[in-house]
Amino acid sequence: MTVAGPTLAVEGLAKSFGAVRAVDDLTFAVRPGAVTGFLGPNGAGKTTTLRMLLGLTRPTAGRALVADRPYAEHPLPARVVGAALEASSFHPGRTGLAHLEAYAPQVGVSRARCHDLIEFVGLAGAADRRVGGYSTGMRQRLALATALLGDPPAIVLDEPTNGLDPEGVVWLRRLLRAYADEGRTVLVSSHVLGEVQHTVDDVVIIARGRLVHASSLSDLAGLAAPETYLEGPDPAAAERLCSTGGWDARPSGRGLLVAAPAAEVGAAAFRAGVELHQLASRGGDLEDVFLRLTADPEGAR
Structure with a gap:
């Protein structure tokens, strides 16, 4: 299957919280058909940038675009970009399946899609359990299922390996690789390069809210001193x-x-x-x- 993923772009993006400049004149693009690692230390401004990309936080300056227009201007944005920014934003009293079914009408998909996805992410045995009893890794899988509800051509994941066991990490790597190989756009944030270096094609690295490097992974490797x-x-x-x-x-x-x-x-x-x-x-x-x-x-x- 071939999917035409959208280009994700931020242009002169900035965000201040009082006197704190969380994101400062940030510009980069994420291409379709590749897995891009969005990297930086904790507090570098990654999550704030992703929230601006998804219309959840208003920029102080600049703009964030999905296929040349703001995310919120797409008629069904969740069918364009599937996102998982937090693995804790679940109602603890809902079951995993009920969580997906609550989002299904907003995304415009059937309950059958929810059943398929709960199985796809490895939670079929816990579909009827309350999310409040889920482990961190199970919540990560449910967050991913939520992001995939609309079968979007672009996926944005914030620290998706947190809480996953080694088997889960390998599974996620293969999934992201397969999605990119279909032509989709995949953006994954992390504060540890080692977590994503076996998965990504491109890297965007920020520190203190500013861009410090953007290239292919192979070009980044070229900066490493040979021994x-x-x-x-x-x-x-x-x-x-x-x-x-x-x-x-x-x-x-x-x-x-x-x-x-x-x-x-x-x-x-x-x-x-x-x-x-x-x-x-x-x-x-x-x-x-x-x-x-x-x-x-x-x-x-």
Whole structure:
């Protein structure tokens, strides 16, 4: 199945709460057919931005658009973007199925759709249980089912892996990947890059309410400093090799971890006649890149 997902865009978006500037001149776009990770530390302004995108919070400046118009201007907005911003906004006395059935008329779908979705998200056995007794992970699954009610071409999820067990995380990754492969637009927020790096195609990173980076995941990985593990029978020769190459090196296991690409280290070892028993690229650490991009330039106070 092929679905034409809408482009999601924010343009010069800003939001102030009194003297606090929660979002500051934020501009980025989310393309269809891809999973985009919306990343930043806690308090970076992610949820506020998503609320403005969905018309739940009025911007101080700028605008947020879904397919070139505000979300609220779509005749049936839930049929365009399905969103789950909180996994706690449920009536505790309602059953999971009753929760979906309460939203079904607003979205314009049948009760049969509710039954299908409660099974799809793995809650068939708890459909008639009150939500007040659900675990955090079960609430996350119910929030996702609510977002999917209208079979929308775009999905916006805020911290969707919170409370999910490892099996649930893998299930969610596969679901988001499948939706993007159909051509839908998928935007997922997280404050931990490691939670989404195996899922996303693109990243939008904010800190202190401002954009600090937007690119494909592969381009972000290109910012990671490459490292190479080398090990040989003559440690002194390996250290001289690093010194001649001008590379920083530190002990690691029986060898050295060198701040240089493996191809460069291997070529230098060949020219110098230095025998190596192991030469392995360790790549860069995306989490280090993320922390560097989002670090407070003035430091913690």
